[in-house]
Amino acid sequence: MSTKEAAPWESPTSGESSSRSLTICRAQREAVDWEMEHDERVFMMGEDVAGFGGVFGTADGLGDKFGSDRVIDMPISETGWIGMAAGAAMEGMRPIIELAYVDFIGVCYNAIVNHAAKTYFMSGGQFKVPMVLISGTGAGYSNAAQHSQCLHATLAHMPGLKVVSPTNAYDAKGMMHTAIRDDNFVVFLVHKGASGVGFMGPLVKTSLSDVPQEDYTVPFGKIKVYREGTDVTIAGVGLAVHQALQSADSLAKMGISAEVVDIRSLVPLDREGIIESVAKTGRLVVADEDYHSYGVSGEVIASVIERDATIFKAPPQRVCIPDVSIPFSRPLEYSILPLEERITSAALKTIENV
Amino acid sequence: MSLPTSIRRSMFETMVRSRFWDDRLTTQYWIDKTPVFAFGAGPLPGELHTSHGQEPVGAGVCAALSDEDMITTGHRPHHIAVARGVDLREMSAELFGKKAGLSGGRGGHMHLYDKRVNFSSSGIIAEGLGPAAGMAFARKMQKKSGVALSFLGDGAVNQGAFHEVMNIVGLHKLPFICVIEDNKWAVTTHKSMSTACERNSDRAENYGMTGEFVEGNDPELIYLATQRALERARSGEGGTILEIETVRLSGHFMGDPAGYITGEKSDYQVDPVPVYRARLIDDGILTEQEASDIERVIGAEVDEAITFALDADYPDANDALNCTFA
Numbered sequence: 001m002s003t004k005e006a007a008p009w010e011s012p013t014s015g016e017s018s019s020r021s022l023t024i025c026r027a028q029r030e031a032v033d034w035e036m037e038h039d040e041r042v043f044m045m046g047e048d049v050a051g052f053g054g055v056f057g058t059a060d061g062l063g064d065k066f067g068s069d070r071v072i073d074m075p076i077s078e079t080g081w082i083g084m085a086a087g088a089a090m091e092g093m094r095p096i097i098e099l100a101y102v103d104f105i106g107v108c109y110n111a112i113v114n115h116a117a118k119t120y121f122m123s124g125g126q127f128k129v130p131m132v133l134i135s136g137t138g139a140g141y142s143n144a145a146q147h148s149q150c151l152h153a154t155l156a157h158m159p160g161l162k163v164v165s166p167t168n169a170y171d172a173k174g175m176m177h178t179a180i181r182d183d184n185f186v187v188f189l190v191h192k193g194a195s196g197v198g199f200m201g202p203l204v205k206t207s208l209s210d211v212p213q214e215d216y217t218v219p220f221g222k223i224k225v226y227r228e229g230t231d232v233t234i235a236g237v238g239l240a241v242h243q244a245l246q247s248a249d250s251l252a253k254m255g256i257s258a259e260v261v262d263i264r265s266l267v268p269l270d271r272e273g274i275i276e277s278v279a280k281t282g283r284l285v286v287a288d289e290d291y292h293s294y295g296v297s298g299e300v301i302a303s304v305i306e307r308d309a310t311i312f313k314a315p316p317q318r319v320c321i322p323d324v325s326i327p328f329s330r331p332l333e334y335s336i337l338p339l340e341e342r343i344t345s346a347a348l349k350t351i352e353n354v
Numbered sequence: 355m356s357l358p359t360s361i362r363r364s365m366f367e368t369m370v371r372s373r374f375w376d377d378r379l380t381t382q383y384w385i386d387k388t389p390v391f392a393f394g395a396g397p398l399p400g401e402l403h404t405s406h407g408q409e410p411v412g413a414g415v416c417a418a419l420s421d422e423d424m425i426t427t428g429h430r431p432h433h434i435a436v437a438r439g440v441d442l443r444e445m446s447a448e449l450f451g452k453k454a455g456l457s458g459g460r461g462g463h464m465h466l467y468d469k470r471v472n473f474s475s476s477g478i479i480a481e482g483l484g485p486a487a488g489m490a491f492a493r494k495m496q497k498k499s500g501v502a503l504s505f506l507g508d509g510a511v512n513q514g515a516f517h518e519v520m521n522i523v524g525l526h527k528l529p530f531i532c533v534i535e536d537n538k539w540a541v542t543t544h545k546s547m548s549t550a551c552e553r554n555s556d557r558a559e560n561y562g563m564t565g566e567f568v569e570g571n572d573p574e575l576i577y578l579a580t581q582r583a584l585e586r587a588r589s590g591e592g593g594t595i596l597e598i599e600t601v602r603l604s605g606h607f608m609g610d611p612a613g614y615i616t617g618e619k620s621d622y623q624v625d626p627v628p629v630y631r632a633r634l635i636d637d638g639i640l641t642e643q644e645a646s647d648i649e650r651v652i653g654a655e656v657d658e659a660i661t662f663a664l665d666a667d668y669p670d671a672n673d674a675l676n677c678t679f680a
């Protein structure tokens with residue numbers, strides 16, 4: 001069994017000493033900064049972005065640097081300004097908009113899915129909608145049912161929008177460059193617990209990485225293998241990837257070699273990459289901090305089975321939020337999150353179930 | 355026009371209760387959140403939006419209400435909940451995530467529900483308006499009395515739900531009061547940067563409602579304006595947009611030092627609790643001794659509620675799986 005302790009989130013950097021260790025949030029902001037400097041079509045809109053830099057610091061300093069014509073504070077009118085972003089994109093601009101918590105898509109879902117996402121199709125390709133929606137996901141900090149969701153599937157289910165969720169700083173910067181340069185509508189989700197914002201406590205070490213100063217892109221639709229293994233594939237989204245890494249450590253102590261895969265691009269989804277990993281291990285656990293049913297986890301498993309129903313040595317497992325709203329109280333909340341222990345026991349289930 | 359002594363005293367008591375509760379919560383909030391700040395740490399986790407400065411709104415409005423009236427409110431609910439008489443022990447237990455809490459620890463600070471006093475709050479901006487209008491609508495269908503009130507901030511008015519619901523309230527002449535707490539700020543955005551008109555109460559006419567603006571963060575003027583709005587609602591004249599000038603003395607939430615609030619303070623931006631205390635003493639409604647007695651008794655009551663919450667048990671982890679369907 002492989003016990004190789006690869007750490008590929010410390011990704012290849014181009015050049016000598018041009019990189020520094022950054023948080024996701026700072027790294028993604030650097031890409032926004034670079035694109036705004038080099039492309040005057042790019043501008044930013046959202047609540048509290050100009051003076052304050054956004055609740056999660058995604059626009060820190062950009063208001064001062066680019067002025068209130070290009071970093072624009074909006075009223076609490078999400079249907080209005082997300083619709084506006086779509087219109088501005090149709091007229092040749094490249095808006096980046098920030099909706100602090102993804103939970104708030106409830107009030108502006110129509111602008112997102114019926115307009116921004118469908119306009120290119122409905123217009124027969126006449127109107128492109130190149131815009132990026134940045135939003136924070138995730139639970140684990142007692143903020144209860146309306147400020148803790150991931151809603152991966154709620155977005156990824158809809159045709160016409162790309163959905164990505166980087167889990168380390170290197171990917172965050174590269175994927176943000178890719179997102180802004182993409183001619184389509186991209187939803188860019190970062191789990192609050194991994195992003196490095198000031199009010200979420202200690203940094204998640206595995207989310208930090210060396211990030212080059214210069215611009216670079218990380219393509220969508222490619223999984224990232226964080227850690228190679230031979231016995232079981234643990235595919236994760238968002239913070240669950242970091243939990244999966246801890247789980248892989250625990251499993252290694254039991255002599256089990258887990259391969260940890262970051263899905264990182266939900267749409268487009270790297271089905272080939274996931275199948276390749278499962279072909280090697282024969283076992284699959286999907287860890288996703290979204291609700292259990294009708295989710296990305298089921299999609300990943302179905303994608304593998306559709307290709308080859310004989311690939312599994314044991315039934316695949318999902319580690320998600322059971323189909324309940326996210327509770328406030330800590331013991332209640334912790335019991336439903338896809339944390340390390342739950343991922344480890346799911347992995348063990350695939351091993352024992354041979 | 356002078357209000358009865360008992361009402362003035364009781365509004366003062368309500369303001370003190372709300373303030374003391376927020377002060378105790380603030381102390382608890384910082385436990386285990388330094389030197390590294392994490393929303394999720396300590397005995398009182400999550401975001402916490404206290405009501406420091408806005409106590410007159412809760413006290414003034416709720417003093418005018420009857421038991422049958424209904425309230426929905428938003429992410430800054432404490433002063434309204436306290437004034438409405440939501441059980442202080444159970445509400446404290448809810449904030450600490452305990453089994454004895456209003457919702458067994460499922461809701462927390464932003465999501466407070468107490469059916470006994472027709473009270474609920476929610477954390478999605480302006481989304482309490484529709485449900486409140488629906489409650490008024492239901493009472494009308496049931497031919498029962500009761501006025502619905504929804505509280506929201508000056509920032510929340512810019513949400514589509516406000517404009518949609520106000521129109522429906524006007525159209526159906528619902529027994530409804532929309533209370534706008536105008537503290538001039540929405541997180542770090544000043545009202546002048548987000549709102550195309552100076553007074554949102556001016557919009558009422560176009561929605562077929564009555565608009566009133568109450569200046570000065572004064573519980574007595576708030577009480578009187580609420581009474582007028584209630585009379586209109588009960589007599590079938592329909593809804594009111596009651597915009598109340600108030601002040602957010604704290605940051606948006608705990609951990610926000612509010613460095614963006616600079617410049618001269620206006621009269622209404624002073625702390626309303628000592629102001630009202632001094633006024634009642636000046637007017638001979640309370641003696642200094644009586645005022646301190648009130649503070650001592652309420653202080654003990656609030657301490658007892660916090661102790662109750664701290665000592666209470668956490669729910670069973672498995673309880674997370676209950677309560678999804680009726």
Ligand SMILES: Cc1ncc(C[n+]2csc(CCOP(=O)(O)OP(=O)(O)O)c2C)c(N)n1
Pocket residue numbers: 047076078104107429430477478479506507508509510511535537539540541602606
């Ligand atoms: C739909 C929605 N958008 C954004 C937010 C984030 N948010 C929470 S409170 C707040 C500001 C509210 O300002 P205001 O309505 O004036 O109330 P105040 O905080 O001043 O009491 C914002 C933007 C939210 N909770 N819901």
Ligand SMILES: [Mg+2]
Pocket residue numbers: 507508509535536537538539540541
């Ligand atoms: Mg406000």
